[in-house]
Amino acid sequence: MGMPRKRITIEDVARAAGVHASTVSRALNPQRQALVTGAVAARVAAAARRLGYRPDPVAAGLRTRRSSTIGVLVPDIANPLFPPILRGIEAALGDAGYTAIIANTDNDPQRASDALERLAARRADGIILATASRRDSLLERCRKLGLPVVLVNRSIDGGSVSAVVTDDEAGAALAVRHLALLGHRAIGHVAGPRRLSTGAQRRRGFVAALRAIGAGTQPPPIAEAETYEIEAGARAAAALLATNPGITAIVAANDLLALGCYDEAKRLGLACPRDISITGFNDMPFADRFDPPLTTVRIPHRAMGAEAARLLLAEIENPRSPKRAIELQPELVVRGSTARPRAGPPPAR
Amino acid sequence: MGMPRKRITIEDVARAAGVHASTVSRALNPQRQALVTGAVAARVAAAARRLGYRPDPVAAGLRTRRSSTIGVLVPDIANPLFPPILRGIEAALGDAGYTAIIANTDNDPQRASDALERLAARRADGIILATASRRDSLLERCRKLGLPVVLVNRSIDGGSVSAVVTDDEAGAALAVRHLALLGHRAIGHVAGPRRLSTGAQRRRGFVAALRAIGAGTQPPPIAEAETYEIEAGARAAAALLATNPGITAIVAANDLLALGCYDEAKRLGLACPRDISITGFNDMPFADRFDPPLTTVRIPHRAMGAEAARLLLAEIENPRSPKRAIELQPELVVRGSTARPRAGPPPAR
């Protein structure tokens, strides 16, 4: 009781059960249980439990080159969009006996690349990428490492890898149509970064929908934010409003950008939704708490994460299984940031 | 180029450099560089770099029983309070060559315990607990496992383990004094769970401060929420207001509970801050975006995380170093959820 007891190894269990270590290994591995007699299996299990044996995953991993571990790369853990996705991933992974290792990249490709190397070195069995840009060198790296990957939320150009994303075009269209129905015609877009699939697709959906309601212009009223951050959204909104003064509504490419639009509107003395309507995208947690509560496009965060995890697990099982791209349907949730446009022109400054 | 190249081991480097593997190991380890001639060290380094050698942490870990990995247990990753803490942890850890492994426990002791076992099995070098209850069995378990621990945000009774927390009593007092200064006397408290140090300490600070401003009553107007969640806050607020109808201000034990108070106030037809003032605690991200913007007690999230990481690293270095309890000072941030109490009585329903 005094000594810090030595770790109990498979060898100890073998001795206690009167069998060889290799037999213990087989008896304790559900995959290979069939190879040993029922009686022996029971004896081993009993001994293991009696001694409190806990298999050592790092020793096992050294031999098997597997770790029951999945790396998850997230661009920004502080963005409330991601926790629900992680929850979904963890749930699906846990069911299968895997553990997620979350790595935060802070939108920094270098950090992302470092994290990937670390995960690979620790023998992650697969990677879920929430950080992908449309042409992402990380994927090439994963291929080289023979590391299964699936993308979540953001996709890449050319479907050479499995992904589960939202139908971003449809989502943007939902927002545009909602605004059109309210009576808006002069609708602008604060776009996300073009190098991200979400930025590109939502923009595309916006343009198409605007044309569809017969309000398309050349060029369309769009300003692109450099990042998905509040400040970038404010800057883009400023640019958009400067070049398109008549605008009565803004479709923002995500909720954080929408928040930036709020800020810029306030700065200009425009009340939302009275003077200007604003929509977001993602329905991130707390979007309903903003002032005004944000009308936004909801995506099934949790399901997205879970689905991605399942896809990855399937690919780990069978590395030559075909790549799949799953597109989940978004849904509009109307709150307080959108309203009919004012009858008259916006107040003169 | 075609074959999936085999992993490059220390043995390969040894051959290339014309030395023994053990020499390579020494040459590549900064701690033991001194044991090796400068010339050899250079030769080895060159060979390693030329071959693109990446040491295998799992093999090394098997031998050394260390992993350069720290487990972080978080009660709820979806609570925006935690991401900034994690950021701080990751920053401090990264500087020292360690990696954080984040585990989400969903406030479930069972999941927490499972996560701890997994982390221990994977040879985490230490644990940062953001989940601690005042009497937490996880700590006993860590002690048994010989696993260094430090607590962050929440502490335990009796200082047998290092911790970095906020001065919660002072924080609560800040809120009370602010309200008193505005003219409130009938101030209630929506407390956090008593089994958590934050719940207990903030309550304690509330009671003391209330007495200090000469508004103490017996019993003090307090309702305890079972968890730190919005709904629990709403329920507690309902209970508080039911038993203490005269209340003009609520000090909530955290921001989520404050949000619950918002909800309950609205349900009762009370406008915040006109009819009732509400304060939060934590100044979580987006607290400034709520409707109304939340007056709250700011705690230095990031610094807290960083400090905890440094403490842990120190304890890993020297396991017999004395336990330290660091208390960071909070700061009041006044926003729109507090105002002078109305002259007359609150509207009759």
Place this chain on the structure above:
DNA sequence: GGCGCTTCTGCAATCGTTTGCATAGAATAG
């Protein structure tokens, strides 16, 4: 009763490092 088949278990190599110990040669002392 001998033969071939299964079925179960043991043997030993392996995964990629680290490190205590031994040793060869160099450096220093006497």
Place this chain on the structure above:
DNA sequence: CTATTCTATGCAAACGATTGCAGAAGCGCC
């Protein structure tokens, strides 16, 4: 110039599992 101490390296044994291979029973079958 010998005796002694260092220093730099090599050797080989861990760390704790998994698994291909081989051998020993056990079995049925002719």
